Amino acid sequence: MSLLVVGSVAIDNVETPVERRDDLLGGSATHFSYAASFFTPVRLVGVVGDDFPAEHVELLESRNVSTKGLERKAGGRTFRWTGRYLDNMNDRETLDVQLNVFGEFDPVVPEEHRDARYVFLANGVPAVQAKVLSQALDRKIVVADTMDLWINEHRKDLDALIGELDGLVLNDSEAKLLTGQQNLVSAGHAVLDMGPRFVIVKKGEHGAMFIGRDLVGAIEVFTLPAFPTENVVDPTGAGDSFAGGMMGYLAEQDAVDPATLKTAMAYGTVVASFNVEGFGLHRMTEVTREQIDERLEAYKRMLAF
Amino acid sequence: MSLLVVGSVAIDNVETPVERRDDLLGGSATHFSYAASFFTPVRLVGVVGDDFPAEHVELLESRNVSTKGLERKAGGRTFRWTGRYLDNMNDRETLDVQLNVFGEFDPVVPEEHRDARYVFLANGVPAVQAKVLSQALDRKIVVADTMDLWINEHRKDLDALIGELDGLVLNDSEAKLLTGQQNLVSAGHAVLDMGPRFVIVKKGEHGAMFIGRDLVGAIEVFTLPAFPTENVVDPTGAGDSFAGGMMGYLAEQDAVDPATLKTAMAYGTVVASFNVEGFGLHRMTEVTREQIDERLEAYKRMLAF
Numbered sequence: 314m315s316l317l318v319v320g321s322v323a324i325d326n327v328e329t330p331v332e333r334r335d336d337l338l339g340g341s342a343t344h345f346s347y348a349a350s351f352f353t354p355v356r357l358v359g360v361v362g363d364d365f366p367a368e369h370v371e372l373l374e375s376r377n378v379s380t381k382g383l384e385r386k387a388g389g390r391t392f393r394w395t396g397r398y399l400d401n402m403n404d405r406e407t408l409d410v411q412l413n414v415f416g417e418f419d420p421v422v423p424e425e426h427r428d429a430r431y432v433f434l435a436n437g438v439p440a441v442q443a444k445v446l447s448q449a450l451d452r453k454i455v456v457a458d459t460m461d462l463w464i465n466e467h468r469k470d471l472d473a474l475i476g477e478l479d480g481l482v483l484n485d486s487e488a489k490l491l492t493g494q495q496n497l498v499s500a501g502h503a504v505l506d507m508g509p510r511f512v513i514v515k516k517g518e519h520g521a522m523f524i525g526r527d528l529v530g531a532i533e534v535f536t537l538p539a540f541p542t543e544n545v546v547d548p549t550g551a552g553d554s555f556a557g558g559m560m561g562y563l564a565e566q567d568a569v570d571p572a573t574l575k576t577a578m579a580y581g582t583v584v585a586s587f588n589v590e591g592f593g594l595h596r597m598t599e600v601t602r603e604q605i606d607e608r609l610e611a612y613k614r615m616l617a618f
Numbered sequence: 619m620s621l622l623v624v625g626s627v628a629i630d631n632v633e634t635p636v637e638r639r640d641d642l643l644g645g646s647a648t649h650f651s652y653a654a655s656f657f658t659p660v661r662l663v664g665v666v667g668d669d670f671p672a673e674h675v676e677l678l679e680s681r682n683v684s685t686k687g688l689e690r691k692a693g694g695r696t697f698r699w700t701g702r703y704l705d706n707m708n709d710r711e712t713l714d715v716q717l718n719v720f721g722e723f724d725p726v727v728p729e730e731h732r733d734a735r736y737v738f739l740a741n742g743v744p745a746v747q748a749k750v751l752s753q754a755l756d757r758k759i760v761v762a763d764t765m766d767l768w769i770n771e772h773r774k775d776l777d778a779l780i781g782e783l784d785g786l787v788l789n790d791s792e793a794k795l796l797t798g799q800q801n802l803v804s805a806g807h808a809v810l811d812m813g814p815r816f817v818i819v820k821k822g823e824h825g826a827m828f829i830g831r832d833l834v835g836a837i838e839v840f841t842l843p844a845f846p847t848e849n850v851v852d853p854t855g856a857g858d859s860f861a862g863g864m865m866g867y868l869a870e871q872d873a874v875d876p877a878t879l880k881t882a883m884a885y886g887t888v889v890a891s892f893n894v895e896g897f898g899l900h901r902m903t904e905v906t907r908e909q910i911d912e913r914l915e916a917y918k919r920m921l922a923f
Contacts, residue, residue: 400800401800402800402801495705495706495707496707496848496850497823497846498846498847498848499848502848516824518802519821519824519825519843520824520841520843522846534846535846535920535921536825536843536844536846536920537843537921538824538825538841538842538843539841541802541803541827541839541840541841542803543801543803543804543807545801572923575923576923578923579923613923615840615841616840616842616921616922617918617921617922618877618880618881618883618884618918
């Protein structure tokens with residue numbers, strides 16, 4: 314089933330306690346798309362400058378990620394982010410950010426992509442995210458990510474957007490900031506009161522919590538841990554690949570019932586665990602759907618007792 | 619099967635953002651014993667002053683927790699701890715601590731308790747924990763908890779103790795401190811190199827990670843999340859009730875194979891989730907084994923997809 318994502322496409326420089334890599338293909342929509350492409354074709358909406366290497370476009374197209382909605386701004390430069398991970402490989406600091414063409418991103422969904430049934434709004438300015446909603450009116454489900462910057466500085470737009478969503482994905486500190494609730498279950502309830510049918514609170518190395526209404530309106534809460542790994546090379550894009558694996562599986566199954574949502578979260582968890590095993594998308598380009606399914610089985614066994 | 623625990627028995631004053639309760643029955647051995655008593659009789663070794671209320675002893679005895687090894691020091695006062703939880707209900711600060719008789723605790727295991735097969739050394743001075751080992755020579759398995767204070771200031775004694783253990787339980791920051799490893803899986807491996815067959819890293823609201831060798835020496839790693847709850851009233855004793863539920867189940871089953879260990883951790887998780895629902899042991903005194911088994915089933919369903 315058709316899956317549309319809008320978000321950033323970037324060139325990243327990443328520093329870890331062990332090494333530094335420059336000019337990595339990055340961005341929320343990129344990590345999302347690659348992760349989702351194991352499950353379903355993807356329609357990417359984003360913007361880059363004319364410095365954006367053709368090989369990156371080819372990589373995405375080779376994965377059945379349509380870049381028809383990836384605008385190339387003549388004379389513009391691609392969004393660039395440089396970050397450094399601390400020793401714990403969870404906390405990071407942004408060393409440099411150049412929004413470039415992403416700073417005036419005005420997303421246009423190509424005509425033939427507007428009938429998308431599954432829509433994901435990766436982290437971005439809420440008003441820009443909202444623009445995509447009005448161009449994807451055939452959607453069955455729309456899920457969005459957000460961050461502290463928009464919660465603090467674009468609250469009105471964000472509230473309006475959240476009212477339109479089926480699902481919201483955000484991290485634990487952002488869930489607390491958005492709702493003023495310190496307990497994540499309570500924070501989840503507060504988000505449901507804002508409109509969405511479910512919220513997924515990402516907890517980084519600790520996994521993710523789901524709070525949602527089931528088909529009869531009862532609230533269901535569950536937590537799935539991260540897939541434990543020693544081999545964390547670069548956490549960049551973990552949250553986006555989680556969302557990509559999840560939305561990709563939902564689109565593949567063309568279902569959004571509670572059982573499918575839970576399996577989708579498990580797939581997202583497993584895909585994210587591969588994403589962090591290499592810089593940028595490096596590990597992802599080596600992985601097969603069979604390996605994802607094998608790790609999903611290992612994850613399922615891990616949680617059975 | 620016989621289960622012996624040595625540790626603190628205390629009177630706690632607990633402040634939360636919502637309210638304050640004084641003169642609660644607390645202490646690591648107390649929370650452990652009560653939790654374990656749902657599964658098996660418990661032999662408690664500890665020390666209190668003559669200010670320790672008889673009703674507390676009666677409560678423990680009513681749960682089949684033998685207090686024969688609970689020394690009453692004439693003229694002494696019981697260990698007292700006063701703490702305050704911050705808004706997130708995870709971080710806390712110690713407002714006052716009076717070790718009193720626990721400061722010179724010299725544990726003596728009663729003669730008829732020395733044949734215990736399951737032994738838990740709750741958090742305490744490593745040299746004092748070691749004294750119990752030499753009085754429980756028929757043990758099948760010994761597991762200990764520890765903390766940053768002993769890692770920093772009694773390292774030699776602690777290393778010697780860890781070399782004698784089958785299992786070590788400690789929290790995530792302590793695991794990192796003990797091993798110098800920032801990744802918890804790596805930290806777990808480093809603990810196994812120190813002697814134990816398994817280590818359980820407690821992650822508070824995020825659950826617990828197991829790193830251990832299976833019967834053929836292969837390393838198994840798994841994470842179990844906490845049971846999600848909105849109703850966190852007082853987290854004091856969560857870790858000890860987790861250990862109590864876990865060791866109690868192992869003793870009940872009289873088995874320590876990997877599958878039983880995982881189910882035991884699940885029971886520990888569920889028992890701890892009840893423990894935090896009231897001040898001190900208040901919620902625990904209302905709970906039945908049936909309710910624990912019901913929640914275990916809900917937890918099992920939560921983790922199935």
